[in-house]
Amino acid sequence: MSKLPIVRIENLHKKYGDTEVLKGISLEVQEQEVVVIIGPSGTGKSTMLRCINLLTIPDEGRIWLEDQEITAPHTDVNKIRQRIGMVFQDFNLFNHLTALGNVTIGLTKVLGMNKKEAHEKGMWELERVGLADKADLYPAQLSGGQKQRVAIARALGMDPHVMLFDEPTSALDPELIGEVLTVMQKLAREGMTMLVVTHEMGFAREVSDRIIFMEHGVIVEQGPPDQLFYAPKHNRTREFLWKITELYGKDRDNAAPASG
Amino acid sequence: MDELIVFLQRVIPDFIEGTKITLQLTVVALALGAAIGLPAALARVYGGKWLKKIAVAYIELFRGTPLLVQLFVIYYGLPDVGITLSRFGAAYLALGLNSGAYQAEYFRGAIQAIGSGQMMAARAIGMSQIKAIRYIIMPQALRLALPAWSNEAIAMVKYTAIVFLIAVPDLMTKAKLIAGRYFNPIPVYITVAIIYIILVAIATVIMRTVERKLETPGLELETERH
């Protein structure tokens, strides 16, 4: 029995000026699947992620979210985006709102929830990322890791069907990466469908169901982590993985506990 | 000494009257300026090609010419093309339009100081552009613009002084009348100067208090006078 994929991408193309960033990407993500996208910087990973919630409009190709084609004309992008959570590299927390305010603003202003409900749900989401005690602090008063966890809570508040993570730990000091990865791993265990662009190989190996290696705007290779790490089919994949482990070090592999 | 007391007794009611008018002009001009400046800033940042051009033309024209000239165009010039305003009407309009151009730039600076990530994150949770501007961009922009806006508010007390040239009965007009009556302009103008200093000091205390009350960690910006 084949279930309907949550995200289906067909032949995605995107150009910025003369540079073609995406050269025909096709991809399916199943429910509860955790997909990690790796590859050198500037190869279109973030662009592809942003196409999925239409923050970037693709030039060519089609994207489905569950049974709805979101690239069809006259789609209500705001409705689409409510079903897709996004976490950015640089957090983008709303600076004028407290941690709780960041989570509730979408609930009240987009979903039309009343204040009391929103407050309860907001606190629950902060609890989920372990930051209920920081609810009244402003972003400027939080550490990078805490900011990113609030950003995750903000996205979760909208009850998304899929979560997109755009290099969620790249802007963090090394000692703060672990707390964010732990939250992400917890989410994965709870059955959240996730697409994660990251350089954290430990997370990729331990948490993901599938790894996609992208380079120069195309998918070079994909498969289960064991296959990619221990028996990659392409030389480029091997080279990249070797380089990235050199760069980011083995010690980071343990940043995300494998189980616990 | 007795002479001074007699003099003060005679002029104090006039100065109180003038001060009221000066404050009234200040408040109305600032409010009008905000009502014009905010939409102008939004038009300049988010408007389409033509809206943007109109906003830029307004802002540059009013920032590029003296307030006094603007006052004269409005009070003496506009009746020529069929728009006649009262002295107060002309004063409000000139001060308001002038302040609006500067306020527009403070608001614009504040809006542009907010990183593009804020808009992106707002859109990502499903907000429309209008909602994102209303709930995410504006609250931050207003707070960022507050120091510059405070300076504008404080300076506006002083800018109103030129309306005596179209005989709006503000502090300066009263001073001029009193100086004419007593044939000794220097003490009269020094008195007026002291009143202005006091008004500016009060305005400064008020605005700094407002700034402290609305302080949000992580939202600050530099300012400059015009």
Next chain:
Amino acid sequence: MDFLQQFGFLVYYLSQGLGVTLGVTAIALTTGLFFGTILGLMRVYGGPVLSRFAALYSLVIRGIPVIVVLFILFFVIAAFVNLSPFLAGALSLGIASSAYQSEIIRGAIMSVPPGQMMAARAIGMSRLKAILYVILPQAFRLAIPPWSNEAAIVLKDSSLVYVLGVPEILRRAQYVSARTHEPFIAYAAAALLYFALTFLTNRVLDAAERRFRLLM
């Protein structure tokens, strides 16, 4: 009078005021820079008495409308020396501007890194020499952007000497208006002339800023 003749008359008249406007502006800016620099130096290096005096001066002048400063100084100057309204007006504007310029210079001096003074003293310069040859040259360059802003303000404020009867652009626009009974055209033309002036001034000062930008 047909339109062209009238317009020619207008341009001829107003452009004669151009020189006066520029003259008032130049004198006021120079006076303001001279005293502003001295006051700015007093603020930073003047010790408790001088720096307090300079701060008080700046606070008081900046608390008074420029037009009031102009009136007071004009009458005070007139009581002591016999100056033309042009010169008295320009100097008064300069005194008013000196308070604002002192803040600009002070800010600029404070943004010269403290290491500069230390390095100057370390090679054996006296404090005065360090200020003159190391601090001020850098401070002046850092001051160009805010000073440009001040220059545009003084240019616009020069219209205030209108009240003293000095025949600058606005006063001449008034003459024209009285003669043609078309105040809108007269004052609008004055406004455009001022706009052109501030526009050009900004361009020139932007170029100066690029030319003298300090790389730190």
